[in-house]
Amino acid sequence: MRFWLLLLAVSVALAGDVSTPAIGFARSATGDIWRVSGIAGAFVTESTELNGAVSAGFSTALGIVKFGDTVRVLNANGELVNESSAPAGAALIGFNAKGDTAAVYYEAAQTLTLWRDGEWRDVPFSGDVGRVAAVAIGDSGSVLVAVAGDRLSVVSVRVSDGAIESMSGAGGAPAGPVLLMPDRTLLIERDGALFVRDRNGSGQQVPLDAEALSHMGNGWVQARTASGRHVALRLANQVQIFELPEAQ
Amino acid sequence: MLARWILLALAPLSAFAQIQLVTFDGTVEKAVGAATDLGTVAAADAREIRFRAHNTSTSPVVLTKLTASGTGFTITSAPSLQSIIAPSNFIEFRVHFSATGEGSYSAPLTVNTAQTLLRATVVPAATVSVVNDVVGSVLTSDSALDFGRVQKGKSSSQTIRIGNGTNSKLTIQSCAISGAAFHAPALQCPIALDPGAAATIIISFDPATASAQTGTLLLDNRSFTLTGVGFDPPLPKPSIAFESPLASGTQQRLSVKLAATAESSGMGTVTMDFQPAAGTADDPAIRFTGSGARNLSFNVNEGDQAGAFPAGVDTVFQTGTTAGTIVFRVKLGDYNEQFSFAIGPAAVSVDHTVASRRVNDLDVSITGFDNTRTAGRFAFTFFDKNGQPVQPGAVRADWRDMFTNYYRSSKTGGSFTMRATFPVTGDATQIAGVEVEMTNDAGTTRTTRVSF
Numbered sequence: 001m002r003f004w005l006l007l008l009a010v011s012v013a014l015a016g017d018v019s020t021p022a023i024g025f026a027r028s029a030t031g032d033i034w035r036v037s038g039i040a041g042a043f044v045t046e047s048t049e050l051n052g053a054v055s056a057g058f059s060t061a062l063g064i065v066k067f068g069d070t071v072r073v074l075n076a077n078g079e080l081v082n083e084s085s086a087p088a089g090a091a092l093i094g095f096n097a098k099g100d101t102a103a104v105y106y107e108a109a110q111t112l113t114l115w116r117d118g119e120w121r122d123v124p125f126s127g128d129v130g131r132v133a134a135v136a137i138g139d140s141g142s143v144l145v146a147v148a149g150d151r152l153s154v155v156s157v158r159v160s161d162g163a164i165e166s167m168s169g170a171g172g173a174p175a176g177p178v179l180l181m182p183d184r185t186l187l188i189e190r191d192g193a194l195f196v197r198d199r200n201g202s203g204q205q206v207p208l209d210a211e212a213l214s215h216m217g218n219g220w221v222q223a224r225t226a227s228g229r230h231v232a233l234r235l236a237n238q239v240q241i242f243e244l245p246e247a248q
Numbered sequence: 249m250l251a252r253w254i255l256l257a258l259a260p261l262s263a264f265a266q267i268q269l270v271t272f273d274g275t276v277e278k279a280v281g282a283a284t285d286l287g288t289v290a291a292a293d294a295r296e297i298r299f300r301a302h303n304t305s306t307s308p309v310v311l312t313k314l315t316a317s318g319t320g321f322t323i324t325s326a327p328s329l330q331s332i333i334a335p336s337n338f339i340e341f342r343v344h345f346s347a348t349g350e351g352s353y354s355a356p357l358t359v360n361t362a363q364t365l366l367r368a369t370v371v372p373a374a375t376v377s378v379v380n381d382v383v384g385s386v387l388t389s390d391s392a393l394d395f396g397r398v399q400k401g402k403s404s405s406q407t408i409r410i411g412n413g414t415n416s417k418l419t420i421q422s423c424a425i426s427g428a429a430f431h432a433p434a435l436q437c438p439i440a441l442d443p444g445a446a447a448t449i450i451i452s453f454d455p456a457t458a459s460a461q462t463g464t465l466l467l468d469n470r471s472f473t474l475t476g477v478g479f480d481p482p483l484p485k486p487s488i489a490f491e492s493p494l495a496s497g498t499q500q501r502l503s504v505k506l507a508a509t510a511e512s513s514g515m516g517t518v519t520m521d522f523q524p525a526a527g528t529a530d531d532p533a534i535r536f537t538g539s540g541a542r543n544l545s546f547n548v549n550e551g552d553q554a555g556a557f558p559a560g561v562d563t564v565f566q567t568g569t570t571a572g573t574i575v576f577r578v579k580l581g582d583y584n585e586q587f588s589f590a591i592g593p594a595a596v597s598v599d600h601t602v603a604s605r606r607v608n609d610l611d612v613s614i615t616g617f618d619n620t621r622t623a624g625r626f627a628f629t630f631f632d633k634n635g636q637p638v639q640p641g642a643v644r645a646d647w648r649d650m651f652t653n654y655y656r657s658s659k660t661g662g663s664f665t666m667r668a669t670f671p672v673t674g675d676a677t678q679i680a681g682v683e684v685e686m687t688n689d690a691g692t693t694r695t696t697r698v699s700f
Contacts (some may be wrong), residue, residue: 016668018647021599021615038660039599039617043501045540046659105611184337229559230537237611242499243564246540 015214023232024153024217026244027056027076029224033065035078036216045247046152048078055091057103059099064159066091071104071114085118087111092137094144095215097182103135109182112143114159119202124162129155134180146180149174149247156182169195179213179221185235187213187221196221202238257420258375262638266305266614267333272298272340283365290373290470291414294390296324301359303333304398310686311339311360314521318355321366345387361471371416374441376472379407379448380608387472393465394473395453395476401511404476410467412441420467425604427463427524428453430474441494455479458512471516480512483581486555488518494589496569496619496662497597499537503562504555504578510548516555516580520565524572525593528621531661534568548580567591569662571690591618595691598665603682603698610700612682615661619653620688624648627685631697632678642668642685 023036032224033050036043057239060095063074071086086188087109094103102115103123112125112135123143130149138144144163152174156165168184184199189210197203209229210223216232222244223231230244270277271284282432289295304311311331316323326341333339347353347370354367377388387393387408398404406651412418423437432451433576439447455461455478463474490500504518520542523533538543546555546563558561567574571593578585586698598616605611612628627642645668652665672679 016612016647016666018650018664018666019667020660021627021656037570037663039497039615039663042497042566042617042661042663044660057503157666227559243537245535245537247565248540 001062006238007208022076022218024060024220025056025058026039026222026230026232027053027214027215028230029228031080032247035218036244037234040232040240041242043245044230045245047247050078051189055093055214056100057093057095057215059095059102059215060064061099061220062095062102062115063217064091064102064104065092066104068087069230073102082115082118082120090134092217094137094180095182096141096237097139099217099220100139103137105132105135106149107132111120112145113145114143114156120184121159123157123159125157125167126162129153129164131175131248133178134186136180136182144182144184146170148178152178152186152188154180154186171195171201177210177213179215181235189213194233197233206233206239206241208233208241218228255685263472266307266309267360267688268302268304269293269357269359269362269364270300270302272300274298280364283367285344286366286368288369288371288469289345289347290389291350291370292346292348292375292386293373293388293470294344295368296342296390298340298342299339299357301333301358301362302338305323306335309333309360310588311349311466313358313360314341315357316343316607318353318356318366318672320345320353320356320368320370321355323357329551329628330537354678372416372418373470374418374541375409375411375413376467376470377409379409379584379614389470392473393451396456397477397479398453399481400455400458400478401481403452404453405450408451408465409446409447409569410439410441410448411451412443413698415443417442422466422468424466425451425463425474426466427461428458428464429453429461429476429478430465432465455548478515481486483512483514483516483583484508484510485583486516486578486580486585488576488578488587494567494574494591495591496567496571496591496594497617498505498567500567501562501574502565504546506553506555508549508553510552510610513547514581515547516578517543517547519577520562521577522568522572523571523575525620528570528572528619528662529655531568531570531572532659533568533661533663534574535566537564537566569619569660570621571619571662573648586648591619593690595687596623596688596693598686598693598695599697602694603700605629605679605700607675608672608676610672610676610679610682611664611667612670612684612698613667614684614686614695615663615665615684616687617661619662620690621651622648622689623660623664623686624651626666626668628670629640629683629686630670630679631681631683633680638679655673 018104026034031053032047033048036042054186065072071081087106089108092105095116110127112123130147133148134146136144145155152170155167174188179187186197188195194208211226212224216222221233232242232244234240290328324342388467418441422441427434453476459478578588596618602613624647626645629642632636681699684695
């Protein structure tokens with residue numbers, strides 16, 4: 001009883017705060033980075049000073065924005081943490097569950113790097129297992145690589161030496177973009193629909209002709225459709241789909 | 249002495265050669281000779297010829313005389329006398345001829361010292377007139393038969409009477425109508441007309457496009473200009489429809505319905521305005537997702553029963569998180585319709601609640617919206633592992649001032665994330681869950697139990 005009284009007495013004394021709900025960040029078709037705030041279905045999208053990004057991905061704690069030949073690391077508020085030179089072209093970006101570590105795969109150079117503890121670290125991944133379609137960082141700290149060949153597989157790559165620790169099938173070959181979550185959930189574009197497949201192989205099908213998929217942060221995924229729509233997907237027990245307004 | 253003689257000898261010739269007359273058909277100039285024949289002209293018809301008088305000298309010439317002296321001939325569109333014709337330049341005028349009596353007509357046309365003899369022959373011809381309810385009006389070949397404005401796809405017709413007012417039999421050997429929008433199915437030649445007899449034909453104007461259109465009715469060598477303007481049918485009255493009644497915090501699909509099938513194409517716009525309820529402010533989340541703005545264009549094509557947005561038959565908009573009235577204005581054609589929808593005050597809506605435990609703290613985070621912006625009264629009830637409320641029950645807090653300050657500068661409408669930290673001095677792991685009650689002016693909301 002004394003414990004609870006103490007608990008309650010202290011809790012009342014220390015009120016919290018109230019702030020703008022942050023959804024994350026999104027990338028427009030032309031490479032503009034938008035800040036997304038509000039709540040599901042009542043998004044407020046605002047332009048940022050970041051333009052011309054060729055790829056981008058955001059977690060709750062990090063943002064990775066790939067430009068032509070540089071890559072920037074942002075914090076949760078979108079502030080610059082690091083900028084480094086990087087191979088030209090687009091990049092595949094994934095995170096760990098906590099969102100404080102990022103894996104980046106440069107498609108043209110076929111190199112895999114890791115942003116962890118404030119620095120970049122190359123992962124000696126040979127990439128000869130097939131076309132890399134998505135990356136993430138698993139619970140054990142290994143880099144998860146979704147590889148597309150005749151079929152889609154998820155490969156666990158050891159960070160220290162690039163050795164393949166395991167490989168598991170993940171269904172048929174994708175027809176479009178793929179996104180990989182730290183818990184091995186896959187978002188796979190196939191035949192004009194988006195399949196959300198959990199690590200056990202079960203999942204949902206969402207009628208969405210996604211042309212590009214990226215992490216927005218806070219459990220949200222951005223899908224850009226062939227018709228130019230920006231869609232925000234909330235990954236929950238049932239995937240929720242919302243339209244993302246263009247930033248003004 | 250010799251030079252003076254030469255100048256005197258050349259002076260009259262020079263003056264005569266200063267003006268050269270030509271006819272002009274709109275494209276080509278043709279030098280005129282001693283006589284200019286206007287040809288055969290039907291009685292009561294008219295003929296007009298464009299002339300140009302060129303100054304072929306190297307000095308300016310003053311226009312001192314411009315006459316056509318003869319019955320039936322008149323000069324029109326001429327510059328005034330004393331006008332200056334610059335070297336290598338010209339003036340233009342027209343000679344109009346019209347006469348009712350049969351026979352040959354002539355008149356000298358004089359421009360300063362240049363001259364040509366105008367000639368025309370008037371022959372008997374049928375009288376072409378428009379028949380209407382009041383009085384028929386005679387058509388001449390220089391007048392146009394105007395059908396006025398006719399809606400595309402509709403038709404307007406006029407009855408033409410071709411009468412023989414002469415004492416001899418007339419035969420119109422050839423007749424035709426040109427112009428895609430003009431039709432006269434019963435027009436057939438030859439048309440033989442005894443003295444006093446008449447034939448009627450019906451000409452219709454059936455515009456298939458929305459534009460000014462011309463045609464010609466040809467009766468032998470006489471032509472009558474037909475004119476008309478086709479216009480698009482008015483676009484139907486628009487209205488809007490939603491999937492479900494409007495409420496805060498939702499994305500809705502809006503479609504524009506048409507009161508009738510569109511008979512023409514056009515573009516419209518839908519505009520959203522928001523009138524926030526008292527005590528609240530504008531909400532930037534209220535907008536169309538397709539444009540990211542509060543207006544959006546749509547198209548209507550012929551045959552459509554609804555507007556077509558860039559993304560399809562409907563478009564998505566956000567209702568925002570603020571109570572008030574959303575006003576949609578739909579502009580289409582002549583219509584400017586307005587539709588107002590009230591978004592009523594509602595209790596706080598919770599998007600998600602997160603409860604987390606640190607060593608000596610319990611954190612509770614609630615993200616949601618308050619469309620009245622009067623939230624701030626909270627009650628936290630903690631539960632132990634057996635699901636029993638922890639004594640002494642709900643911990644109440646009044647953070648209305650904090651919320652008021654937040655909403656004063658909020659750029660996301662009524663949405664908020666509230667974080668509260670509860671320090672624990674004992675074994676925090678004994679606390680298993682929390683329920684939060686939030687009260688605003690519209691009511692009270694209680695979250696489901698959230699586990700730590």
